[in-house]
Amino acid sequence: MECKNFEHLIPDFVGRKxxxxxxxxxxxxxEVCEECKEExxxxxxxxxxxxxxxxxxxxDLQNxxxxxxxxxxxxxRRHKKWRKLFICLGIMAILAVVGIVLWFVL
Ligand SMILES: [Zn+2]
Structure with a gap:
């Protein structure tokens, strides 16, 4: 992300949008740009x-x-965890389908 974009997005962050x-x-x-953090x-x-x-x-705005x-x-972090869970569920679903198919075929 560029500093320009960051500045442009600050109101969205403040408004939780x-x-x-x-x-x-x-x-x-x-995390990497001190200037933008100050901004x-x-x-x-x-x-x-x-x-x-x-x-x-x-x-107590600073706080x-x-x-x-x-x-x-x-x-x-929560979003990441959910995404991981969904990926795991997806893999499990695929394995289940493969298992069922194999069960029918064999
Ligand atoms: Zn920046």
């Missing part, structure tokens, strides 16, 4: 901060961003 593939690329870019922090603080001021809530990032990481 990102699909898994994009989220994965987004997070991997953030994300700034945009998050501004966007969420404005909202909170309007709502009049007390806030919330961390929570949001943890959430993203967790959901990515």
């Amino acid at each position: 990102m699909d898994f593939r994009t989220l994965k690329e987004f997070c991997s870019h953030m 994300l922090v700034i945009q998050f603080l501004v966007t969420e901060g404005m909202q909170r001021l309007e709502d009049g809530d007390a806030f 919330e961003l961390q929570i949001r990032l943890n959430e993203a990481e967790l959901s990515l």
Whole structure:
């Protein structure tokens, strides 16, 4: 992912409107690019901060961003685990079909 794309996607991340593939690329870019990470922090603080001021809530945004990032990481990990499970189930289904076919043939 390019820095330009990353910046463009920040509002989607803040609004939790990102699909898994994009989220994965987004997070991997953030890990290697300090500038984009800073940009994300700034945009998050501004966007969420404005909202909170309007709502009049007390806030600890730095902490919330961390929570949001943890959430993203967790959901990515969960997604990966599900995908693995589906691949395993797929392989098992194929083996089952092969087994049934062999059972009929032999
Ligand atoms: Zn970057």
